[in-house]
Amino acid sequence: MAPKLPLHHPVEQSSTANAGGQAAAHPAPRYGIKRWLLTTNHKEIGSLYLIFSLTMFFIGGTFAMVVRAELFQPGLQLVEPEFFNQMTTMHGLIMVFGAIMPSFVGLANWMIPLQIGAPDMALPRLNNFSFWLLPVAFTLLLSTLLMPGGGPNFGWTFYAPLSTTYAPPSTTFFILSLHIAGISSILGAINIIATVLNLRAPGMRMMDMPLFCWTWLITAFLLIAVMPVLAGAVTMMLMDINFGTSFFNAAGGGDPVLFQHLFWFFGHPEVYIMILPAFGIVSAIIPTFSRKRLFGYASMVYATGAIAILSFMVWAHHMFTVGMPLTAELFFMYTTMLIAVPTGVKVFNWVATMFRGSISFEPPMLFALAFVVQFTIGGFSGLMLAISPADFQYHDTYFVVAHFHYVLVPGALFAILAAAYYWLPKWTGHYPNLRLAQWHFWLSVIGVNLTFFPMHFAGLAGMPRRIPDYALQFADFNLASSLGGFLFGASQLLFVWLIIKCVRGGEKAPAKAWEGAEDLEWSVPSPAPLHTFEHPPTFRHESK
Amino acid sequence: MSGGSYYVPATSKWPILGSLALGTMLVGFGMILVHGLNGLMMAAGFVALLTVMGLWFRDVIKESRSGLYDAQMDRSFRQGMAWFIFSEVMFFGAFFGALFYVRTFALPWLDGEGAKGVAALLWPDFTASWPLLDPPGDVSGAREVLSPWQLPLANTLLLVGSSITLTVAHEGLKEGLRQTTRNWLLVTVLMGFTFIALQGVEYYEAYHHYGLTLEAGIYGSTFFLLTGFHGAHVIVGATILTVMLLRILRGHFAAQDHFGFEAACWYWHFVDVVWVGLFLFVYVF
Numbered sequence: 001m002a003p004k005l006p007l008h009h010p011v012e013q014s015s016t017a018n019a020g021g022q023a024a025a026h027p028a029p030r031y032g033i034k035r036w037l038l039t040t041n042h043k044e045i046g047s048l049y050l051i052f053s054l055t056m057f058f059i060g061g062t063f064a065m066v067v068r069a070e071l072f073q074p075g076l077q078l079v080e081p082e083f084f085n086q087m088t089t090m091h092g093l094i095m096v097f098g099a100i101m102p103s104f105v106g107l108a109n110w111m112i113p114l115q116i117g118a119p120d121m122a123l124p125r126l127n128n129f130s131f132w133l134l135p136v137a138f139t140l141l142l143s144t145l146l147m148p149g150g151g152p153n154f155g156w157t158f159y160a161p162l163s164t165t166y167a168p169p170s171t172t173f174f175i176l177s178l179h180i181a182g183i184s185s186i187l188g189a190i191n192i193i194a195t196v197l198n199l200r201a202p203g204m205r206m207m208d209m210p211l212f213c214w215t216w217l218i219t220a221f222l223l224i225a226v227m228p229v230l231a232g233a234v235t236m237m238l239m240d241i242n243f244g245t246s247f248f249n250a251a252g253g254g255d256p257v258l259f260q261h262l263f264w265f266f267g268h269p270e271v272y273i274m275i276l277p278a279f280g281i282v283s284a285i286i287p288t289f290s291r292k293r294l295f296g297y298a299s300m301v302y303a304t305g306a307i308a309i310l311s312f313m314v315w316a317h318h319m320f321t322v323g324m325p326l327t328a329e330l331f332f333m334y335t336t337m338l339i340a341v342p343t344g345v346k347v348f349n350w351v352a353t354m355f356r357g358s359i360s361f362e363p364p365m366l367f368a369l370a371f372v373v374q375f376t377i378g379g380f381s382g383l384m385l386a387i388s389p390a391d392f393q394y395h396d397t398y399f400v401v402a403h404f405h406y407v408l409v410p411g412a413l414f415a416i417l418a419a420a421y422y423w424l425p426k427w428t429g430h431y432p433n434l435r436l437a438q439w440h441f442w443l444s445v446i447g448v449n450l451t452f453f454p455m456h457f458a459g460l461a462g463m464p465r466r467i468p469d470y471a472l473q474f475a476d477f478n479l480a481s482s483l484g485g486f487l488f489g490a491s492q493l494l495f496v497w498l499i500i501k502c503v504r505g506g507e508k509a510p511a512k513a514w515e516g517a518e519d520l521e522w523s524v525p526s527p528a529p530l531h532t533f534e535h536p537p538t539f540r541h542e543s544k
Numbered sequence: 545m546s547g548g549s550y551y552v553p554a555t556s557k558w559p560i561l562g563s564l565a566l567g568t569m570l571v572g573f574g575m576i577l578v579h580g581l582n583g584l585m586m587a588a589g590f591v592a593l594l595t596v597m598g599l600w601f602r603d604v605i606k607e608s609r610s611g612l613y614d615a616q617m618d619r620s621f622r623q624g625m626a627w628f629i630f631s632e633v634m635f636f637g638a639f640f641g642a643l644f645y646v647r648t649f650a651l652p653w654l655d656g657e658g659a660k661g662v663a664a665l666l667w668p669d670f671t672a673s674w675p676l677l678d679p680p681g682d683v684s685g686a687r688e689v690l691s692p693w694q695l696p697l698a699n700t701l702l703l704v705g706s707s708i709t710l711t712v713a714h715e716g717l718k719e720g721l722r723q724t725t726r727n728w729l730l731v732t733v734l735m736g737f738t739f740i741a742l743q744g745v746e747y748y749e750a751y752h753h754y755g756l757t758l759e760a761g762i763y764g765s766t767f768f769l770l771t772g773f774h775g776a777h778v779i780v781g782a783t784i785l786t787v788m789l790l791r792i793l794r795g796h797f798a799a800q801d802h803f804g805f806e807a808a809c810w811y812w813h814f815v816d817v818v819w820v821g822l823f824l825f826v827y828v829f
Contacts, residue, residue, distance in 0.1 A: 038555035120552045122620040125600070129559035136567035172578050176570040183566075186631050194623035198616060199550065228631045232638025236769070242577045243758045245765035247642060250666065251681020253762035255650035258642055265641070325659035535549060 037132075040124035041530060042109045047427070048131050049106025050420075054496070056098030056138060061489050063091035068451075068485035071478045076469050084468035085153035086145060092156025096274065097181050098138050100408065103416050104277040105130075105188050108216045111423060112192065114521035114528060115210045117201030117537045122194035130188040137180035144170035144177075155466055157267065160248035160259040164240045172241060175234045182227045189220035189227075196220075201520070203539040207301070210519045211294065214301050215280030218308045222273050225312075226266040233262035257322055264315035272311045275375075275407060276304060278415030279346060282368045284519065285422050286350050289365035290357030291516040296349040303342035310339050320391045329388045336386035340379070347376055362514070363437035367418035370410060370445055378406030381456065396466075398477075399459025405452045409488075410445075417444070417495065424502050425509030429527035432502040440498060443491035450484025551612045558600035565592035601787075605804070609796070618803055625807040629814050632777070636818050639773065643766045643825065647674050651762075654680055679761035686763055687755035692827035695746045699739050700823045703778075706735035707816045710785070714809050720799045722792065729789045732812070736782030743775050770826055774818055781815045784808045 039045060066087045070078045079087070109127065113120055121127045144151035149168035152158065163171060196217045200209065236247040237259070246252020248259045279300075287294045294300065316324060316332040324332075350372050359365070381403040385391050394400060417440075424432050458477040463470055470478065512522040520539070524532045569589025575581040607613065649660075655672035656664030664670070667680035677685045690696070710732045716724030750756040750767075758768050788808045791797065797805050 034555070037560050038557050040553050040555055119550050123624055124552055125556045125559055126624070128556070129562055132560045132563040133566070136563050140567065140571060169578050173571070173574045176574050180563075180566060180570060186628075190624050190627045190631075193627055194620045198619045198623055224627050224631045225634050228635035229638040229641075232635055232642075236639075236642065236765075238577075239758070239765065239769065245758050245769070246679065246683060246762045247765050249681075249683070250650075250654065250663075251679065252683035252765070253651060253654070253676045253679045253685075254646060254765065258645050258650060261645060262638055262642065323660055327659075531552075534552075 038128070040120070040128055042113050042121045042124065042127065043427075043528065043530065045121075045124075045127050045131050046106045046109030046111075049102050049109055049134075052131070052134055053099050053101075053103035053106060054499075056094050056102070058492070058496075059142070060091050060094035060099055061492065063087045063094065064485065065489050067091060068482040070468055071470070072482040073479065074470055074472055074475050079468070081468045082150060082153060085155075085466065086151045088466050089152045089155055089158075090142075090145065093141065093152065094138070095408070096156060096270070097178075098134070098141075100274045100412050100416070101185065102134060104216075104219070104274070105185075105192075107212075107277065107281070107416070107419050107423075108192055110427065111521060112195055112213055112216060113199070114426075114524065114532060115213055115519055116196065116199060116204060117520055117533045117539060118195060118199035119531065119534045119536070121191050122199055123191050126187055127191050130184045130191065133180050133184035133187075137177045137184065140173055140177040140180070144173050147173065157263060158234075158237075159263070160237060160240070160256045163259075164237055164248055167241065172238060175238045178234050179231055182231045185223050185227045189223035192216055192220040193224070201533070201536045201539040207298065208539065210280070211283035211297070211300055211304075212277065212280030215276040215283075215304050218304050219273050219276045222269040222276075222308055222311065226269040226273075229262060230266040230270075233259060233266065236262070257319070260319050260322060261316065264318045265312075267318065268315040269308075269311040271404070271407070272307055274412050276307070278371065278375075278412045279304065281415045281419045281422070282350060282371050285364045285368040285418055286353050286372075288422075288514050288516040288518070289362060289368075290354045290359050292353055292357040294349070295352035295355075296345070299345055300349055303345040306342040307339060310335060310342070314339065317386055317388075317391075320388045321395045333386060333388040337383065340383055343379055347372060347379075362421075363432070363434055363441055364418045364422035364514075366438065366441045367414045367421065370441070371414045371418065374410030374414065374448070375407055378403055378408075378411055381406065394459060396464055397459035398455040398463045398465055401465050402452050402455035402459055405455070409452065410448045414444075414448075420495075420499070422514070423521075424499070425513035426521055426524075426526050426528055428503050428506075429509055429525075430502050430506035431509050431513070432498050433506065436494065436498055440491060440494045443494070444488060447484050447486075447488030447491055451481050451488055452484070454478075454480045454484075551607070551614070551617055553603075553607070556600075556603065558596050558603070562593065562596040562600065565589050565596050569593055605791075605796070608804070618801075621803050621807070625810060629810060632814065633818075636770075636773065636821075639766070639770050640821065640825065643770065646762050646766065651676060675763040675767075676761055677763065683759070683761045685755075686750075686757070686760040688753075690746070690750060690754060690756065690767075690827065692823065695742055695749075696823055696827045699742050699746075700819065702735050702739045702742070703816050703819045706732045706739070707813055709735065710809055710812055714805065717792075717797060717802060717805060718799055726789070726792050729785065729792060733782055733785050733789055736778060736785065736812075739778055740775060740782070743771065743778075767826060770822055774815070774822055777815045777818070781808075781812045784811060 036044065036048060039048075064087075066079060067084065070076075070084055109121065112118070141151075147168075147170040149170060151168070151170055152163070152174045154162035154167060158174075196209070196213050200206075206214075236245070239245040240247050240249060246254040248254050248256045250256065283294055283300060313335045314332055316328055317336045320329060320332070361369075381399065385394055385400065385403055421432055421437055424430070454477040458474050458481075459465075461474065461477075463474045463477070509526040511525050513526055514522075520537070521528070523537070566589070569586055569592075572581075572583065572586030572589050575585055576583055649658075651672040651674065652658055653660040653663040654667065654670055655661070657672070670680035671678070675686070675689045677687070677689065679685050709728045713725045713728035713732060716722070716728060756767065757764050785808055788805050791804070796802075
């Protein structure tokens with residue numbers, strides 16, 4: 001029989017109780033700044049990642065607020081168009097590479113060793129290196145805004161020749177910052193794969209792992225496969241800009257469209273890198289608050305694998321209007337539609353998990369439920385965009401903006417918020433203020449839908465993306481989007497307040513903070529001691 | 545999945561110093577390119593990075609030799625190295641992909657062939673060929689094509705041969721024949737650096753006799769980026785093997801337990817395989 005969630009795992013609590021028992025082996029500065037700079041502990045590095053990504057979330061969010069303020073009404077009122085372009089570009093880059101990706105890595109750092117009964121990540125020093133590359137990379141990226149000619153202004157997809165021939169001088173620094181961030185991602189992913197494959201508790205088979213570990217394993221594979229391709233593409237940009245090569249210059253025999261192929265060969269797996277860990281989170285939370293096992297565990301694993309494989313075969317659906325042979329249009333249209341099948345399996349399984357469950361609606365569950373509904377909306381608009389002839393109408397309109405924000409904000413970001421509320425008791429030993437968290441949830445849901453739902457209509461009516469001014473008939477849609485954006489942005493301050501309160505105090509959480517939670521992390525005390533599972537627990541998978 | 549206690553290292557200052565060094569080096573590089581500054585900052589970053597890497601690896605070697613690592617740790621290192629090499633494969637894949645895309649699609653389309661032949665309207669006189677000596681626009685191409693049957697063939701024999709000599713050295717280590725290991729490893733390292741020297745000669749000839757430069761259109765772009773990144777990897781690989789030689793001389797590595805050496809072998813074979821791909825698709829075909 002397929003193994004199930006580990007309902008019975010006689011954990012050797014003795015090993016976790018005497019945390020610090022190996023203090024002699026860890027002569028670590030436990031206080032002061034050095035503790036954070038030099039740490040090799042997966043929990044501390046996880047916290048660093050999470051704090052870093054929250055900071056980036058607010059910086060990228062501020063850029064989004066500038067964009068929404070400018071678009072509040074037609075006409076140019078607040079910022080110069082050149083600066084507007086830098087804001088849309090930096091918003092995208094910061095949110096993708098600085099907020100969403102590192103927050104998932106932070107969650108992986110914290111939770112994967114706890115979920116598989118490992119003492120730490122497989123390569124702890126490398127883990128610290130992966131993290132500290134990020135502040136270097138993003139300081140450099142943000143500093144381009146202050147350089148002569150301004151920062152990146154060509155959209156987060158940085159298509160050549162906008163990003164080569166017509167780019168500001170700071171583009172070279174932008175490229176180098178992406179290199180550093182890319183190295184961080186690759187090394188982090190290597191660490192996660194080595195941890196998952198090598199450090200599982202004795203007796204825990206691959207198919208016994210919580211789904212979060214599975215989805216992260218597959219995500220890490222995607223990262224290692226495509227981040228180097230991005231590095232190659234930006235290196236070609238660097239050479240075209242500074243050394244006179246002709247990769248993206250047709251006059252020399254190159255092709256600007258080549259850039260788009262390289263970018264999206266990275267870019268499409270990249271969007272799954274930003275959603276697969278979210279699937280894992282939701283697959284942990286829904287069973288907990290439905291007080292049932294996850295429906296179709298094995299099919300979830302296979303569906304994740306199928307999505308990962310397909311992600312390498314769909315990239316040109318971002319390029320339907322660029323001018324491709326008809327066979328390519330058809331091939332990429334059909335492969336893209338195929339992705340709906342494994343994704344549908346997942347949504348079905350989440351719903352089936354809840355069916356006849358004993359559901360309660362704590363904040364993690366609220367965010368997870370909103371994820372399922374709203375991610376599905378984003379998935380459906382993705383299906384619409386996958387239809388090549390229809391895409392000629394939607395391409396580069398606000399419909400595309402609505403689509404990817406639905407999968408990224410009420411999708412990926414809501415899953416991250418759900419994860420934060422779900423695991424905060426394990427991290428801090430305190431429950432967050434559940435009532436305030438409900439306020440955060442409802443304000444976020446209203447804000448996010450008010451922001452992004454009208455964008456579908458603006459896009460279908462023909463409003464182009466990445467433009468600081470627009471025709472009068474789009475005014476009402478944009479007014480709604482801006483108001484929603486401000487509401488959503490402001491309500492995230494509540495989240496910061498909640499976290500600070502939760503770190504400093506609150507209702508004490510027991511080891512098993514949620515009644516229906518069954519994974520291995522709930523067997524260690526709350527807050528989890530600095531060192532857990534120094535001697536691996538014996539994991540007994542359930543067989544029938 | 546051993547039952548023992550997995551080694552978790554104490555805090556270390558190398559990771560953060562390494563990231564600062566890498567940042568310094570790359571910002572220094574950008575300063576040269578964008579602001580025309582001298583290379584001092586980049587050089588400082590590079591030296592710092594090498595120092596940090598050296599000290600970091602020294603720690604690892606010390607820990608390994610003092611028996612802190614178990615079989616499980618060994619598997620982590622194997623996973624790490626294998627996936628690192630996979631990422632390198634994908635990096636080269638991007639450049640090979642660019643080469644194939646240009647040759648198969650972009651150039652024929654510019655010449656009016658195939659589904660997107662309308663691109664021929666840009667430069668109606670353009671004729672596609674590979675290697676492309678006559679780029680369509682105002683870019684002057686190379687004068688001549690490099691022959692694969694001179695230096696490149698010699699380099700191919702050198703590098704493929706060095707993979708064989710390295711395997712002999714590795715087998716020697718496994719059999720406990722340390723003399724054999726030392727000698728054949730030395731031969732391998734020398735072959736590696738000879739390859740680099742010959743590659744330098746070829747670059748000189750390309751620039752001075754063939755007119756093949758970075759600016760010479762897509763032929764020069766793909767040629768120099770593919771061979772250049774490969775050459776950089778050979779330098780790294782030969783340096784790693786030199787370190788392995790020094791470790792052999794110091795009596796490191798047991799017949800049954802020598803993953804550091806094995807990882808260096810993996811890396812060298814990877815560099816070798818990439819070269820075979822280069823020889824076939826950059827030079828011969």
